[in-house]
Amino acid sequence: MVMKKPWGGRFGQKTARVVEEFTESVSFDRRLWRYDIKGSIAHARMLARKGIISKQEADSIISGLKEIEREIQEGRFQWRRELEDVHMNIETALIEKIGPVGGKLHTARSRNDQVATDLRMYLRDETKEIAGLLRKLQRRFLTLAERHADTVMPGYTHLQRAQPVSLGYHLLAYVEMFQRDRERFQDYLKRLNRSPLGACALAGTTLPIDRAYTAKLLGFEGVIENTIDAVSDRDFVIEFLSASSITMMHLSRLAEEFILWSTTEFSFLELPDAFCTGSSIMPQKKNPDVLELIRGKTGRLYGSLINLLTVMKALPLTYNRDMQEDKVPLFDTVDTLKESLQILTEMLPRVRFNKKKMEETASEGYTLATDLAEYLVRKGVPFREAHETVGRIVRYAIEKNLPLEALTLDELKSFSSLIEPDIYDSIDPKKAITSRTSPEEVMRQIRRWKAAL
Numbered sequence: 001m002v003m004k005k006p007w008g009g010r011f012g013q014k015t016a017r018v019v020e021e022f023t024e025s026v027s028f029d030r031r032l033w034r035y036d037i038k039g040s041i042a043h044a045r046m047l048a049r050k051g052i053i054s055k056q057e058a059d060s061i062i063s064g065l066k067e068i069e070r071e072i073q074e075g076r077f078q079w080r081r082e083l084e085d086v087h088m089n090i091e092t093a094l095i096e097k098i099g100p101v102g103g104k105l106h107t108a109r110s111r112n113d114q115v116a117t118d119l120r121m122y123l124r125d126e127t128k129e130i131a132g133l134l135r136k137l138q139r140r141f142l143t144l145a146e147r148h149a150d151t152v153m154p155g156y157t158h159l160q161r162a163q164p165v166s167l168g169y170h171l172l173a174y175v176e177m178f179q180r181d182r183e184r185f186q187d188y189l190k191r192l193n194r195s196p197l198g199a200c201a202l203a204g205t206t207l208p209i210d211r212a213y214t215a216k217l218l219g220f221e222g223v224i225e226n227t228i229d230a231v232s233d234r235d236f237v238i239e240f241l242s243a244s245s246i247t248m249m250h251l252s253r254l255a256e257e258f259i260l261w262s263t264t265e266f267s268f269l270e271l272p273d274a275f276c277t278g279s280s281i282m283p284q285k286k287n288p289d290v291l292e293l294i295r296g297k298t299g300r301l302y303g304s305l306i307n308l309l310t311v312m313k314a315l316p317l318t319y320n321r322d323m324q325e326d327k328v329p330l331f332d333t334v335d336t337l338k339e340s341l342q343i344l345t346e347m348l349p350r351v352r353f354n355k356k357k358m359e360e361t362a363s364e365g366y367t368l369a370t371d372l373a374e375y376l377v378r379k380g381v382p383f384r385e386a387h388e389t390v391g392r393i394v395r396y397a398i399e400k401n402l403p404l405e406a407l408t409l410d411e412l413k414s415f416s417s418l419i420e421p422d423i424y425d426s427i428d429p430k431k432a433i434t435s436r437t438s439p440e441e442v443m444r445q446i447r448r449w450k451a452a453l
């Protein structure tokens with residue numbers, strides 16, 4: 001059946017097949033149907049309230065829309081590519097269902113304000129869901145941090161062993177990152193949550209609409225007053241993609257750390273079998289694919305951000321069809337980010353940390369050298385001088401192939417007469433973390449987080 005286009009009046013020729021294929025967006029923007037219908041119902045209510053259509057007309061439009069809603073929900077709705085997008089599919093179905101009165105729905109509205117409204121409502125829901133997923137992940141990290149408050153591990157800079165720290169403390173760093181990620185999403189929500197509806201194509205309408213009313217019905221905090229701005233910008237999508245990219249960057253660093261830690265070389269942790277895959281040729285392999293894919297998919301998210309920034313950068317105001325290209329990268333980002341958060345949340349409690357290996361490694365590589373220097377500082381030595389002295393002690397120990405704590409008191413004293421037997425307390429890794437990122441300090445931070453999450 002050849003469908004009549006809602007905008008067909010001005011056209012003498014039927015749209016070329018390739019053009020229909022090329023311009024359609026319903027194959028992906030149908031995902032917005034719930035919001036499209038919600039927006040239309042609010043719009044119809046407003047039209048009736050303002051006397052632009054009658055109460056009966058609004059009722060018939062609304063019940064038609066609700067029927068379409070059920071059909072879509074139950075998978076009975078027939079999406080038609082030749083009707084371009086989600087908006088025209090639903091509107092056409094409405095007219096087919098309730099007759100010409102359905103044609104009154106698009107009064108004082110354009111697809112330009114419609115799509116901007118749908119997208120904002122969609123993003124509002126998705127953002128809240130993502131913030132919830134982040135919170136869940138934070139809680140999982142917190143549980144692990146609590147379990148490992150007094151597990152000692154080497155902390156790194158430049159991926160070289162630096163100083164012993166508590167594993168729990170290290171894990172709490174991720175709780176902090178995810179907190180800022182959540183705050184970024186929350187912060188942009190207040191800019192997102194304004195209604196473009198009623199801006200129509202670009203300059204509003206001559207009809208006496210009530211934009212504040214539809215805004216209120218749809219849960220917006222107000223309207224975007226400038227109608228040109230309302231239909232022109234996609235900065236809210238860009239903000240979402242940007243907050244998502246930053247979050248994914250954090251997930252990727254976590255993935256990278258756990259991949260490293262799971263290697264035979266590190267052996268700091270064992271990943272759950274259920275979250276790894278094998279090799280088709282090397283029987284001994286257990287590969288950290290889930291984590292690798294999280295790290296790899298980060299590239300897709302960055303790509304989506306750059307994609308939309310580029311689409312928008314040279315568009316004259318107001319709406320341009322280029323903007324239809326916002327949806328593919330947006331939906332892909334929403335799906336990828338949610339999936340990554342979910343899978344990490346499931347995997348995390350099943351990761352086994354190798355406490356013994358971490359503790360052994362914590363003091364290897366002279367990670368307590370700073371503690372030794374601070375010991376001298378406490379005895380009144382200027383830090384620079386202490387640094388120099390300990391540097392010489394470390395060189396001596398390396399030459400003798402001994403750890404610091406294996407040097408005798410006489411050997412140590414030969415570098416500084418201030419060194420006394422209590423030095424050995426300062427170079428015991430367990431004791432060393434007690435005086436820096438102590439289990440008590442870790443527990444204090446955990447309690448603070450528990451109250452906050």
Ligand code: ARG
Pocket residue numbers: 025029085111112115319321323324325
């Ligand atoms: N499918 C379009 C989009 O996603 C809807 C707006 C179309 N507006 C227009 N004037 N052709 O951007």
